[in-house]
Amino acid sequence: MPTSFTLSPQDRVMVFAPHPDDEALGCGGLIQQAVALGAQVRVVFQTDGDNNPWPQRYVEQRWKIDAACRQRWGARRRVEAARSLQTLGLPADAAAFFGLPDQGLTRLSQQKDARTLELHVSELQTFRPTLLVVPSQDDNHPDHVGSYDLIQEAMRRAGMDLPQWAYLIHRRWFCPEAAGLTLHLSLHQKARKLAAIECHETQLFLSSSRFCAYARDSEVFIPSNPT
Template identity: 80%
Template sequence: MPLFHTLSPHDRVLVFAPHPDDEALGCGGLIQHAVALGAQVRVVFQTSGDNNPWPQRYVEQRWVIDEDCRRRWGARRRLEAVRSVETLGLQAEAAVFFGLPDQGLTRLWQEKDEQALALHVAELQTFRPTLLVVPSEDDNHPDHVGSHALIHEAMKCAGMNLPEWAYLIHRRWFCPEASGLTLQLTLAQKARKLAAIECHETQLFLSSSRFCSYARDQEVFIPSNPS
């Protein structure tokens, strides 16, 4: 089912990214497509990606990463995220940062953390999305699974039941042709997606080939409709 048949200029698309870079890797083409249609798009970065020690050790040539180091790294990654969303066609104001603990989203969901849920509920109620773009619950990364669960818990708290498209980055077994909505990227969209990925410079020092490989011809999303 082609993705472009399901989006409209009247949509309000709320993208959730557990870390800076997930917006470009998972749905950089979709964001461009929604912007081109005239839909409203906002990107919520649930964490700042500050608990990211190996790239930081490599870049800063230090072994011990303390709290000040993590804050500095998180600030750098937030700047990269803003450049990425601007590259994809959004204004800087379209990027929202929750500042939740990196590597802690599953724990926050399990504990039903009131502050984390309140941030998500407020965003849902303020932006009033018609479509959510979220990490897949089948992702291998615990923050992506926790992100998905937090979003669903927040929808329950807000009394909302919204359609969503899930993107899968850290893959378990998955056959997109069997169950996915496919967006075919143009050459220009693919190039812009690659440019957005390259905005995340901190992540390219150790993983450039892997990250840039996400600038593929297609993006696949797993749809879920409200019951």
Template identity: 30%
Template sequence: MFSRRVPALHRRPRLPAARRRHLAAGLALLLGLLSGAAINGWRWLPTGNVVIGQVQGGAAGLPESAPLSGRVLVISPHPDDETLAVGGIIQDVLNRGGQVDIVFLTSGDGFAWDARATEKKPVVRASDLLRLGEARMNEATQAAQVLGVDRAHVTFLGFPDKGLQRIYLQNYLTPYTSRQTGMNRVPYQRALHPGTPYTGQELERQMNELLTRLHPDIVLAPSVRDHHPDHQVAAFLAGRLAPQHHARLYAYMVHGGVEWPLPKGNHPQLPLSPPSRSVDGQSWQRYPLSAAQEQRKAQAVSMYHSQLQIIPRFMQAFVRTNELLLPVPVQP
């Protein structure tokens, strides 16, 4: 049996391969934008109001934290974590007559996209990343001053961004060489102890030194459920050392999972709700901020010029009507 051939004039013309690829890429981009808009609470989509309603409901159901006071030490893995997570709490403690010290474990010198933006070139070298570390320390100092913390109460340890997990778990005694900067010792002269090796033992020794000197009543550190490896190490360090120095420990969150916090961008009228209501049986608490504290926190965030070039909507999403704290029970 012979098949009937369709006359050429009835055939649908086939698009060139390049055109098909362009159309597929355009469709993927459109779907990505719509998905992002849906989960980020854009009100012109039906899902936008759903996301915003979930955020408001999640925050409203949290217990309110008692105000913090006394001597407070904020452990920040990178320059910006302290402002994003507890910039309002820092102000509140100072307004109540307390003292706040901030220690930065790294100088943020491992974020290559940040270095590309600041250096304005597609390929960056180790020297560019070291300059980025200096720039981010400058930004951190300026942000702290906006929040009311002067330079004397800001400490940089200068350990490698994206290297803390390797240092703490594998290079406790032998120096780790940063894949980003090529350094195996603290390269920054303004650090607490320049030239000291990148080892877990040295990191822990310097944190012990700070805790002994500052003798804080309260330590604020990342949650063990934070998704960033550097933050997890900061959480382990705080959980190990704070009880030894008789300090109460509270956790905060910066990297709470895919797309957290929602919605992205500038929403100062909305609350901040946690990725999950509780961690290991402990409930997150809502720490309310005044309008003035929220406004000053936004100003402090704006000091991080390098970060705002790359992740502005993520940074802005933390400027809300409250912050989040998780009491960490002391292990017997």
């Protein structure tokens, strides 16, 4: 298996983020390098990360989180996502927000929910990516596994078989240097990745050190269906 890779100006890169912040944590360096090359980049946020009660309780100093509270939190996280993408060099229209249920992607995948899959198929067919950047199926977070499964089913329905690079976030014992494709970041790219992570202010109140630690010297991706 190769240990490094390159992008080209001809690439059309579609990044799937189960929640706002995954785009920066998992592939903030890759997005920067794709943009610098002139490749087209599209970032799909599958949920708004609105079912995120503990940071919301801390920030808003409230215990009960109802539907209106979650909607307000999700809207705030969309704004943070847009700022993150701008920091990484992307315009506002490079983002798509599906607004699917946070903590519900596995259920939607298991049900093969028609509307959810239609959203995914439409994005794939409209953007016509040459490369997908997706959450790993080995991630411990159920939304990340559900995201991966939804993408595979959507590709099947769209009649596509695309190369995929998977990023892994929620798996503490995984050693990223042990396997996969390594993308090395310059000091400038590392700093911009950190700045993009810091755009997600709602997530830093309780987890600042953990989040900022993702601004490493490299990003590692697990390839599948390589061409």
